[in-house]
Each structure stands twice: as structure tokens, then as C-alpha cells.
Amino acid sequence: MRMLMALTALLLLACAGPAPGHGVQHSASQEGTAIRASYDDGNPMAFCDFAVFAPGEDLEYQTGITDRNGGFAFLPDTLGIWRVTVDDGMGHLVQADIEIGPQGLASGGSAVRQDRLSAAVVGVSVIFGLWGLWMMFARRSRHQKQETGA
Numbered sequence: 001m002r003m004l005m006a007l008t009a010l011l012l013l014a015c016a017g018p019a020p021g022h023g024v025q026h027s028a029s030q031e032g033t034a035i036r037a038s039y040d041d042g043n044p045m046a047f048c049d050f051a052v053f054a055p056g057e058d059l060e061y062q063t064g065i066t067d068r069n070g071g072f073a074f075l076p077d078t079l080g081i082w083r084v085t086v087d088d089g090m091g092h093l094v095q096a097d098i099e100i101g102p103q104g105l106a107s108g109g110s111a112v113r114q115d116r117l118s119a120a121v122v123g124v125s126v127i128f129g130l131w132g133l134w135m136m137f138a139r140r141s142r143h144q145k146q147e148t149g150a
Contacts, residue, residue: 029075033104036071037086037094044070048088055080076100 037045045066052062052074062074066086076082079100086094 031104032073032075033082033098033100034071034073035084035086035096035098036069037066038070039092044068045086045088045092045094046070048086050084050086053083053085054078055082 035050037048037050039045046068048066048070050064050066050072051060053059054061054076055078061082064072066072070086074082079102082098082100084094084096084098
């Protein structure tokens with residue numbers, strides 16, 4: 001009986017050929033919209049997170065990471081204004097509205113970003129605000145020590 005099972009197993013293995021599960025293919029297209037994000041100094045926003053939102057949608061249409069040149073591409077499937085965000089995770093965020101018309105990209109859209117002057121003003125304001133809070137607590141502490149006679 002064991003010999004019969006061994007011969008059956010050997011016969012099945014000998015007759016077995018490759019078992020293809022499914023095939024794959026690819027296609028190349030000149031359609032689509034390519035985006036390239038960069039910093040103010042011209043350096044690319046390389047390997048940063050990006051998200052693409054279809055018109056009127058809050059759920060991401062596509063997400064990913066930019067390439068070493070700060071670029072990525074997507075294939076819009078509907079007309080309208082697409083929202084694109086690129087975030088480097090260190091406080092730099094680009095948000096752009098890209099209008100897709102009947103002939104493809106109708107306009108480069110508008111980018112929302114924080115310029116250096118406003119960033120400097122905010123930074124100085126935060127520093128002065130923190131300094132003011134520190135001075136207020138230091139003065140209160142000094143005043144309480146004087147009242148207690150310490």
C-alpha cells in the first residue's frame with residue numbers, strides 16, 4: 001500500500017507543470033498630470049508625502065511619496081478642480097488647486113504657501129509671547145516672595 005501511494009505521488013509530481021495564477025501587464029501613457037514641488041530656494045521636496053483629492057471629495061484619490069526631484073503624477077478621471085497637498089513633515093506644506101478641463105490641464109492652479117516674511121513675523125511673535133509669559137510668572141514669583149518676607 002505504501003509503495004502504491006509513493007508511486008502515485010511520484011507520478012503526480014512528474015506530470016505537474018507550471019500553474020500560472022494570473023498574468024500581469026503594463027501600459028505607458030502620455031495622459032495625466034505631473035506635479036513637481038520645491039522649496040523657495042529651488043530645492044526639490046524630495047521623498048515627501050503627497051495626497052490628491054478629486055473635486056468635491058474629502059477622501060484621498062491618490063497618496064504616495066514624491067520622487068527625488070519632488071515630482072509625482074496622477075491620472076484624473078473627472079473634470080474640475082483637484083486639490084493637491086505635499087507635506088515634508090517638518091512644517092513645510094504646499095496646497096495647490098489644479099483645474100482639469102476638457103483638454104486636460106486647464107491651468108496650473110494656485111498654490112497656498114507661507115512666504116518667508118510672514119514665517120519670520122510669526123516666529124518673532126511667538127518668541128516675544130513666550131518671553132512675556134516668562135516675565136509675568138517671574139515677576140509674580142518675585143512679588144510673592146517679597147510679600148512672605150523671604
